[in-house]
Amino acid sequence: MGCCDAPGLMPLEEALEKMLAGIKPIQSTLQLPLAEAIGFVLAEDILSPINVPPFDNSAMDGYAVRINELAQNQPLPVAGKSFAGQPFEGEWSPMTCVRIMTGAQVPQGCDAVIMQEQATITEDGVVFCQTQVKPNCNIRPVGDDIHQGDIVLTKGARLTARDIPMIATLGVSHLTVFRKPKIAFFSTGDELKPLGTQLKAGEIYDSNRYGIKPLIINFGCEPIDLGIIPDCPKTLKETFEKAQSLADVVVTSGGVSVGEADFTKDILDEVGQIGFWKLAIKPGKPFAFGSLGDAWFCGLPGNPVSAVLTMYVLVQPMIAKLAGHTQWKAPESIPAITRTAFKKVPGRTDYQRGIYSIENGQFVVETTGNQSSGAFRSMSLANCFVVLERERGSIEVGETVSIQLFNSTLY
Template structure:
């Protein structure tokens, strides 16, 4: 243990390794219409059954020509027309041209298309002003985008709104995907009240489930909301048992600290196994990981910023592996110059909320203000995390720090 390591706190890198190593991806598959498959992970490579485009076609409105004819004449008879879906398939003699529209099939023998802006129509003939005419000009060849047999999406790719129209161009109507992980979640604590009710002394509204559920949705999972569970050992145990029967992963917020009313650890020891309990991360030190029968378990801290941060940093990669999303990547770190002071004590990796922008080609960042784990306003204002190393102390304006831009799961 280094001089700056907090005693008993596991480093984040070690925690992630311990979390991910025992996880096996879900192997259950579904066959879905492509319009219903967004957010699912492909269970097999997707190969193209056709060329795209399936035939040589025109890149613009104009005239199909043979380049060799230009050595014979400067006037061309219009032999016919080729439209998208209605190709010209007749004989066209030498020194003639075919009127063609964007996307229309190239007539046999054509080796260039001249855009209509470079053509002058004179009765049934056309004259062209096309300098540097070359074979292949303005023609999109067969397979220019995708060749038959190409792997267009690999197994483990998570389907996005950008992928679906591409798949449709291949004529593929259904895809085989892994089922989404089922994630059960609930909040614990007698102090929590549902929205729309009056608060009494010592009570607060349950905000964590409203931060956790959209992340579960954005991670590509099926969310099972079990509500607010009071600090009652019997009720908590029954809820854990119910959750483990329904889900692949159980997530709680609160109840993983060391207070007299925090029963989660005791129940987890009865029903499953604890992997670790405390991490060298700020905010979010009281984060728990373990198993419940056939389900995995992540216990998030009760403070709202801590809950969202640990979901983002720790639970997100776990879910990606569980879902078989092999192409998932952790947020990239980018150096930035600070425009404000960041307070920090050595001992834990600190994820502070920041606002970045680019000035003269350089990333700069400033604090969102109050960095308390209970102050969610600073999270709402942020567009990045300022990641301060475990051994680092206070950061003054003008120093270089590493920032992680929020990925789409936080938008």
């Protein structure tokens, strides 16, 4: 054991490896209308049934022409019009042009579109300022975006607001997706009170569920809020049994420390199995992982920053694998220069809250101030985590550190 190792604490990397090793992705699928599929994970590849665009079309408002006729430098009468959804029909006579709008199908024989700003209408026809044009100028050819048979999205992709309209262009109305994982969650502690009540001595408002629920939704899961559970072994056991019957994952906050009123560990020993209990991470050391019947269990610390951090760093990748989201990636680590000092004691990987900016092309970062695990204001101010290695000590101004920009789940 090295001087920087924390006795009895599992390294973060080992904990993640153990968590992910036992997770098997959900196999249940649903057929959903496209409009309802956002946030779900695809259970099969999407192959384009058509070319996009399905026909050669104009990229500009202007005039469809035949290039060889421009060389004669004569006015070209307008033979007709081609609008979106109303293509030019009939015979296109030689030495004429066709008025065309953006997105409209180009007439047969057209090999260029000249924008209307390069044209002047006269009594004899349209005179073009631009007479030397390249073939297919301002024409979007059939299949320019997507070819029929192309794989446009692969199994395991989580559908975003950018994907839905793209799929709609293919005419695909229904998708096969994996069902979303169900996550039951609750807070534990006699000191916790719901919002809107008058606090008495020693009581605090339950904020953790308000941080956990949006994360569950942003992770692409279905939340099941079981409320606040008092420090009563009987009630806790009943809640655990109810939660595991409803969900794929049970998430608690509080009750996983070593206090006299922390009963979660004892109950889990009775009704479930504990994989590990304490991690070499700060904040978030008292994080528990195990199984509870057919469900997985994640016990978050009670301090609000610790609860959100462990949800983000530990629970998020686990749920991504459970959901079949094979394209999920952990936030990238980026080197940054410190503009303030960061206090740290060797022994645990430390996720401090920071504010990054870019100066002359270089990432720089400063602390949000109070790094207490109970001070959530610093989390609200932050836009990144400053990830300080286990063996590292305090950081001075001007040193290089690794930062992780918050991903979309924290916005």
